[in-house]
Amino acid sequence: MDSQSYLPVPPGVGMEENFLSLDDILLSHERLPSRTECLFPRLGFLEKSTDSQDIQEGTKMELPLWLAKGLYERKRRVVSIELPKVYREGWRTVFNADPTVVDLHKMGPYYYGLGSQMLHFDSPENPEIAQALLQTFIGRFRRTMDSSQNVYNEDTSALVDRLDCLERVLFKMGQRGLNSFQGWEKGRASHLTASTLVLNYRKRKMTDLQA
Amino acid sequence: MFCEKSIELIRELQRISDGQLPAFNEDGIRQVLEEMKALYEQNQSDVNEAKGEGRSDLIPSIKLRHCCLLRNQRCVTAYLYDRLLRIRALRWEYGSVLPPNIRFHMCSEELQWFNQYKKSLANFMRSVGGEEGLDITQDMKPPKSLYIEVRCLKDHGEFEIDDGTIILLKKNSQHFLPRWKCEQLIRQGVLEHVMS
Amino acid sequence: MSAALSDEGSDQNDSQEDVMTPVELIAKLEEAWLNEKFSPDLLENKSEVVECVMEQLTHMEANLQRVRKGDMKASLHRMEIDRIRFVLSSYLRSRLQKIEKFFPHVLEKEESRADGDPSYLSPEEYAFAREYLANTETYLKAVALRHMPPNLQTVALVKAVPEPCLDSFVFLRVKERQDNVMVEPETDDQREYVVDLEEGSQHLMRYRTIAPLVSTGAVHLI
Numbered sequence: 001m002d003s004q005s006y007l008p009v010p011p012g013v014g015m016e017e018n019f020l021s022l023d024d025i026l027l028s029h030e031r032l033p034s035r036t037e038c039l040f041p042r043l044g045f046l047e048k049s050t051d052s053q054d055i056q057e058g059t060k061m062e063l064p065l066w067l068a069k070g071l072y073e074r075k076r077r078v079v080s081i082e083l084p085k086v087y088r089e090g091w092r093t094v095f096n097a098d099p100t101v102v103d104l105h106k107m108g109p110y111y112y113g114l115g116s117q118m119l120h121f122d123s124p125e126n127p128e129i130a131q132a133l134l135q136t137f138i139g140r141f142r143r144t145m146d147s148s149q150n151v152y153n154e155d156t157s158a159l160v161d162r163l164d165c166l167e168r169v170l171f172k173m174g175q176r177g178l179n180s181f182q183g184w185e186k187g188r189a190s191h192l193t194a195s196t197l198v199l200n201y202r203k204r205k206m207t208d209l210q211a
Numbered sequence: 212m213f214c215e216k217s218i219e220l221i222r223e224l225q226r227i228s229d230g231q232l233p234a235f236n237e238d239g240i241r242q243v244l245e246e247m248k249a250l251y252e253q254n255q256s257d258v259n260e261a262k263g264e265g266r267s268d269l270i271p272s273i274k275l276r277h278c279c280l281l282r283n284q285r286c287v288t289a290y291l292y293d294r295l296l297r298i299r300a301l302r303w304e305y306g307s308v309l310p311p312n313i314r315f316h317m318c319s320e321e322l323q324w325f326n327q328y329k330k331s332l333a334n335f336m337r338s339v340g341g342e343e344g345l346d347i348t349q350d351m352k353p354p355k356s357l358y359i360e361v362r363c364l365k366d367h368g369e370f371e372i373d374d375g376t377i378i379l380l381k382k383n384s385q386h387f388l389p390r391w392k393c394e395q396l397i398r399q400g401v402l403e404h405v406m407s
Numbered sequence: 408m409s410a411a412l413s414d415e416g417s418d419q420n421d422s423q424e425d426v427m428t429p430v431e432l433i434a435k436l437e438e439a440w441l442n443e444k445f446s447p448d449l450l451e452n453k454s455e456v457v458e459c460v461m462e463q464l465t466h467m468e469a470n471l472q473r474v475r476k477g478d479m480k481a482s483l484h485r486m487e488i489d490r491i492r493f494v495l496s497s498y499l500r501s502r503l504q505k506i507e508k509f510f511p512h513v514l515e516k517e518e519s520r521a522d523g524d525p526s527y528l529s530p531e532e533y534a535f536a537r538e539y540l541a542n543t544e545t546y547l548k549a550v551a552l553r554h555m556p557p558n559l560q561t562v563a564l565v566k567a568v569p570e571p572c573l574d575s576f577v578f579l580r581v582k583e584r585q586d587n588v589m590v591e592p593e594t595d596d597q598r599e600y601v602v603d604l605e606e607g608s609q610h611l612m613r614y615r616t617i618a619p620l621v622s623t624g625a626v627h628l629i
Contacts, residue, residue: 004232005300007508008293009569019567020289025221040272042257046212064212070278071271078271190355192393194306194400200229202400205312244554251556284559288567295543299507320612324546329540338531339499340461347496347503353488357482391489 006197015116023165027113028069031062033082040078065117072121081121086111089125099139104164111164112137128154140167148174152182213250213279217243217286224260224293232297232317240287247283250276298325302332303348306395348395361404367401416568434458440498442621445578445628447614448571449505449513450621452529460495464488506536511565515542540564573615580609584624590616 011023018024040055047055055061063071063079071079085091086107095102104111115133119126147159148171156175160168183189220239227233254276261269301309308331314322336407337344365378372392380386380396384406396402427435439453467488474481506513506528514536517528528536544564552560585604590612592599604610609629621625 004230005303006297007300007504008230008296009289012569013572013574018569019285020292020569022221022225022289022293025286025289026225029218038271039268040275041269042253043272043275064214066282067275067278068340070281071275078274088370183335188406190352191406192352192390192397192404194403195398197230197300197304198398198400200231201310204231234582240551244551247559249557263495281558284552284555284562288547288562291547292543292567295546318550320546320549324542327538327542331535331542334538335503335531335535338534341465342456345461345492345496345499347499348497349613350489350493352426354486357485357489 011113015119017117024113026167027110027117028066029064030110030114031064032068032084033060034063034068034079035060035082037077041044063141065114069117069120074122083118083123083129084114087115087118087125087129091129092128095132095136099136100143102136103162104136104140104167105162108164110166112166141170144171145174147171149178151190152178196211213246213276214282214286216246217283217290220290221286224290230297230300232294232301232313232316234316235294235321236290237318240290243283244286247280250280250283254280266271294321295324299328301325302329304398306399307333349391351394351398354390357390358387359393361388361393361397361402362405363387363401364403365398365401410518411576413424427459429463432456432463435458436491436494436498438627440501441495442628443498443501446618446621447575448573448618449502449527451525451527452532454529457495457499457529460491464491464495470560479499503535505571506532507539509571510536510539510543511568511569512570517601570588573613573618575619576611576615577614578611578629579607579621579626580629581606581626585620585625588616588620 008022009018009020011021011027012018017028036055036059039057042053044050044052044054045162047059047061050056050059063081068079068081072081096168110157112133115129118129123129144163144167147156151159156171160171163171180189216239220236220243223236223239225234256272257266257269257273257276260266261273296371298317300314302325305313309325317325332348336346336348339345339347363380363382363384363386364384369377370380370392371377372389378386378388393402393404397404435453435456437457439450443450467484471481471484471488474484513528517526517533517536520526527534547562548560552562581604584606587601588604589599589601604626614621617626621628
């Protein structure tokens, strides 16, 4: 449809990040368990647990993904990054048994996104992680697609609750398709409507006035 | 941690995901720029020391600050760019004149960008050919009929149709009008398309 | 979609060397429109089609003025004009949307094009894209970048703005039979293979695989 005029920059595909994508920026703010492998002089104030002027070697910290990626080097290791629990073997087995029962929103919400990003750090487990991501997605996709194509004019929150961000986007796309199709079947495709953006602005103005 | 202010800018936009434009966060931008200045100055002095006094142990910290500088630059750029995409949408949904309450949310450079965008688009549409060019912000949906039934949702005053006839758009009045003349007023919520 | 064109527009093509009937013209416009709508990348511009359709519309409008008011024929023609105008607007809109979405890449591609290669942008679109780039760069610089440390005052938009995703899947219908189209493997344990595309058959494939066929008109996106 031509009708939506705000077209945000989409997130990158696979291991790529899009520089200007808000989703990717938020994804790269996810924190990873890490350990410093050298001294970081004069940055002690970043680490609340110490009074020292420096961050000592061997300090355990939670680093945002963007910083972990920026500091990570294969040759000269200044930090080591641990795999978050959901991507470790224990959880991989659980996902493998039945991917449809896990609450990926609670475990994510960027389960696939962060998982793909973890492949940037050369872990020997990378092939297994990639495989687990793919299998989990395949295992859940059918249900996501079916529900998004069949629930019409109903509350979808229970269906969406346990979906990862990527799955939610897919679900929404399916719903949009379903709604346009139903609209077309009812002969409403040529119905001219007010811009949702305009209507939402008006709503906001009203609440502003009431506040 | 560094860069907390800049992620706040991003969250601010993400919270309003339908494309509405929140007020320009001048203060937030200023705080990020200040943090960048401090990071840069600290790095300058550490770089000099690392070079001059052979303090290569300072390098990891320099690198960390540099990552933060890049991160801040990315967040600010993405914040501004996403706002442009929202401002662009306004041209297509509202037309070339924006209501004051929306203009109020834009900084002066954004207004300049909007005006230039408006001009570029108008030039483009004029250059397509024909006497007056082609207004491609109209005809957003395929036409089914020439005339449509519309109800007036608010007083809009006089309105000229193709053949020069002038009608009065009064609140709650109902009219049978050429579809392509009404499209923008419907989008703006002045008229409502009544389906039989 | 061509009734009004064929009976009113018959004197149109006399002076043109490239003879195209109004029916053919509208078919060309529709093809360009659907291809552009469904392709993830910006296609070559079809300025000549756009120009001809604009002329046709002006001509039809003029004819309409001569028809008596209230004539049944008049509203049929009016409807015809509206429909053609919709397709043309929608076509130009999807192009402009992609130009805005990918402007640094679109410009780079256009400016590095060899002499004699078909241009992707019409002169008007090129002007628009240049202005869009300049306007956006000026804005980013004025609001924030010029206040940043010296080594961070530029952002390479060609790196920052995402490129069109040529790996997207598209639906297509084959107009001219194609033999031995090479398809890249989808998984590690697959190898590349070739398919024949029968005339009239429909397929779902990666855009990258069939992009050259869209450009020659051998397949249509649907």
